[in-house]
Amino acid sequence: MKSLSIIVVDDHKLFREGFCKLLSGLPYISEVHQAENGLAFIRMLNSQRFDIVFMDIAMPHIDGLKATSEAVNRFGQLNIIALTMHGSEETFKSMIEAGCKGYMLKSSSFEEITNAIQTVYEGELYVCSELQEIITNTVNSERETNNFTNREMEIIHLIAKGQTSQSIADSLGIRKKTVDKHRENIFIKTNVNNSIELVMYAIKNKIIDVYEMME
Known part of the structure; x- marks a missing residue:
């Protein structure tokens, strides 16, 4: 450094x-x-x-x-x-x-x-x-999953690490347009408006751990 x-x-x-x-x-x-x-x-x-x-x-x-x-x-x-x-x-x-x-x-x-x-x-x-x-x-005792698909779970974890739609597409070997569609579906399921709200939702519902965001 x-x-x-x-x-x-x-x-x-x-x-x-x-x-x-x-x-x-x-x-x-x-x-x-x-x-x-x-x-x-x-x-x-x-x-x-x-x-x-x-x-x-x-x-x-x-x-x-x-x-x-x-x-x-x-x-x-x-x-x-x-x-x-x-x-x-x-x-x-x-x-x-x-x-x-x-x-x-x-x-x-x-x-x-x-x-x-x-x-x-x-x-x-x-x-x-x-x-x-x-x-x-502050998390409720019941974990809320909203029936995420395996692909949606992958994308949630990558969003939490700060990756853009393009970098997620590159990581998963899929088109950016496909990532954007998954992102839209995730936002609808979780009733959030942006990536920050999604990360907060995912932490609260134990979908991700805070330390995953730092790996």
Whole structure:
């Protein structure tokens, strides 16, 4: 891994400075920057880019959700990892929809933080173990399958790993048009509107495990 430039966006100075100090001790991190809120972070993006962004959610001026959405819309895809006290399923869903590529709780171990950095930098989604437990605990005792075909199950798992219709078609050796039709049928069966909602549905109903998304 190359030397990384990282920024921590958090309005709590004590936490922010302490976390930055920990990050600066990692051998593959060359620069650690700070921003006290989403507005300050977006202003910094006008003149520099960061390999990894740790984004708090509850902040004044511009919160983490708005900052993530605006940053991605204005500057393209960024490696943003939500780092927050909020472990709710709805908050997770909102941040992922806004463009986050990782979701960590501030109670996560530093070892898991380093795993998140490496995983997200390599282009994959990272979700902390605590969030998996939160989501799992909200699942109904009965697993809902909606009579998915074997092919639909394959496609659900590949969507959860972030693959596009074309990459799924290439992986399965079928036409993109066929994948799109399967995707449409899956959305109808699950009553969802997009891939993020499908992933959340699949996690809640134990169709996939959060860790499958990181393999």
